[in-house]
Amino acid sequence: MLERMNHTMHEESKQGEAYAPFVNDPTAYNKKFYIESYGCAMNFADSEIVASILNENGFGATRNFEEADLVLINTCSIREKAEQTVRKRLTELRKVKKYNSGALIGVLGCMAERLKAQFLEEEKLVDMVVGPDAYRSLPALISEAETGQKAVNVLLSRDETYADISPIRLDSNGVSGFVSIMRGCNNMCSFCVVPFTRGRERSRDPHSIVKECADLFNNGYREVTLLGQNVDSYYWVPEHNSPSTGGGRGEAAVTFANLLEMVALVNPLLRVRFSTSHPKDITDDVLFTMAKHENICKYIHLPVQSGSTRVLQLMNRTYTREWYMAKVDRIMEIMPDCGLSSDIITGFCTETEEDHQDTMSIMEHSKYDMSYMFFYSERPGTLAARRYKDDIPEDVKKRRLDEVVKLQNALSHKSNLKDLGKTFKVLIEGNSKRSDKDWMGRTSQNKVIVFPKEQYELNKGHYVMVKVTDCTVATLIGKIEP
Structure with missing residues (x-):
């Protein structure tokens, strides 16, 4: 997902860039599928939904793409390097045609949504292009592609949440599981492609979320991570949902703080995490709920992106430097033991050395335990690409990134040293x-x-x-x- 991730992340905590699913009983299915996922946790969770849909339609999973009838790659568009990696991998996966001439190759997710025209023009690269809101149509698209036609569905939805689909856990450790609580994003940060590739924000029915978490616990899982592009803006209004999903006009609206508590009450032995939070939306209600329940983990990923108010305005982050620091102070006031991490971009359009120093100082104020750090890469179609010139030389971006990484390493080490003896x-x-x-x-x-x-x-x-x-x-x- 990120061009350059936190250098302090130990190998124990890293997740692979791509993975294949567990192997089902090969006699239980007529055909086999192979899937790889790149990018954020949401993509990994989406692949588990895709696996469930394919299982229901006669496809079993395999770890060996060479024996697959269907090869899928779930993609990320947040960085140019991520797209380059996917293109290279697609070329490698084309080898499946040597072993099975009838095998199909499909691109799923954000890159499929953003580059649908290019994929369709590159006739030898893929057979199917499927956007993140179109996974229910996979069986029909597979049938269409089997006739030799290019199959595509990248329509975005205002209501699709896949709430009724039970994900098939892929390559899971059997302890921790992802649970998607919402889809899309309304924030329109100027550097980000997500609103264009995942559509508008919509919240999933809370009853289905709680049921999924309870099912995971009953199957031996002891930790769930609630996923959303901006979990703090989760807001489910029953009047806008079908009573058949558990909602009704007699029910109250459900906020993220309400949902957190509902999941925490599934069982005190079930740990609850969440990602990602937007600083403008995380409320005292959420913080007090976290403090109230021992099994809600005391950890918040709170992306700052930049420490400069001027740059934050260009990024359309809708908060100032001072506001962000006050939010960090409030978190620590309510939960002094809370862990904190962040996302940081260096070299955004027009960024000065003073802006860069503002980022360094806000890191020191926030005392992040870790950060995901990368230099700015312009993404076509974003507001920043249309409005601003990408005018910071790459060597300057990289030098500033290196300074940010070194500072984060020092902050991480200092944070860990404070835990000695605890x-x-x-x-x-x-x-x-x-x-x-x-x-x-x-x-x-x-x-x-x-x-x-x-x-x-x-x-x-x-x-x-x-x-x-x-x-x-x-x-x-x-x-x-x-």
């Missing part, structure tokens, strides 16, 4: 990648912690108290407290 409740997610003699999990504050298994009979999905004994820039190292 004991945290940790959800075990699995073995450490470096040694099967160690467990890996995360604290409520979303910090990765590695600790030896020792003689204790534990397994992934268990909670355990771990005392921090050491740390690196990116990872806590601990020991189980007897």
Whole structure:
């Protein structure tokens, strides 16, 4: 998703750029599909919806694209590099035609929505182009493509939320699961393609969300992450929804704070996380709800993008530097132990050295535990591309990015050092990648912690108290407290 991610992220906490699904019983399905996902967590969640739709229509999953009848790549358009990566991967996946001449290749998601015309013109690259609101039409599109015709559906919807579809969990650790609570975005940040590739904002029926979370818990999951482009603007009005989905005129509207509590009450052993928050929309109600429930993780991803009020106005972020810092102060007032992370762009249009220093100082004020950092890359069709000149030389963008990364590394290390000697409740997610003699999990504050298994009979999905004994820039190292 990002051109340059936080250098302090330990390998234990990284997610692969692409993944293939679990392998179903091969005798249960007539055909096989293979899927890879790139970009944000929402794309990974969407792939799980696609898998469910395909399962219902006779397709079982495979990890080997060479034996697939259908190869899908779920794409990201947020950065130019992400699109280049997808194009290169599509060329590689074309090899499936050597093993199965009738195999189909499809592009899903944001890149499909943005570059539909180009994909259709490049006849040898793909057979299907499917936008993020058109996954229900996949069976019909597959049938059309099987006749040799190019199949395309990139229509955006004002009401599609896939609320009635139970996702098939792909490559899951069996402990943590994504749950989409809304789709689209109304914010129109000038640098962002999301409003054009995912459409207008709409909230999913809360009853279906709670049911999905409860089903995950009953199947052994112990953590859910509620997903949305801007979760804090979640707002479900029953009068605007069909009573058949659980809504009715006698019901009250549901805010994000209400939804958080509903999910937290599924079971106290179910951890609740969410992403992403927009600074302008996160409310005291949300913060107090987080503080009230122990199983709502004390961690907020609060993208700042820039520390300069002037640049923030160009970005159409709708807040000032001072307003953002006051919001950070309010979070820490209500939850002093809250972890905080951010997104940061360097080299946006007209950015000066003074603007850059404002970004550095707002990082120091906010004391981020980690950040996703990247330099500005103009995206065609965005407001910024139409209104402003991309006038910062690339070497300047990269130099400023390097300074931001170095500062974040220092902030991350300082944050971890403060945890030495403290004991945290940790959800075990699995073995450490470096040694099967160690467990890996995360604290409520979303910090990765590695600790030896020792003689204790534990397994992934268990909670355990771990005392921090050491740390690196990116990872806590601990020991189980007897």
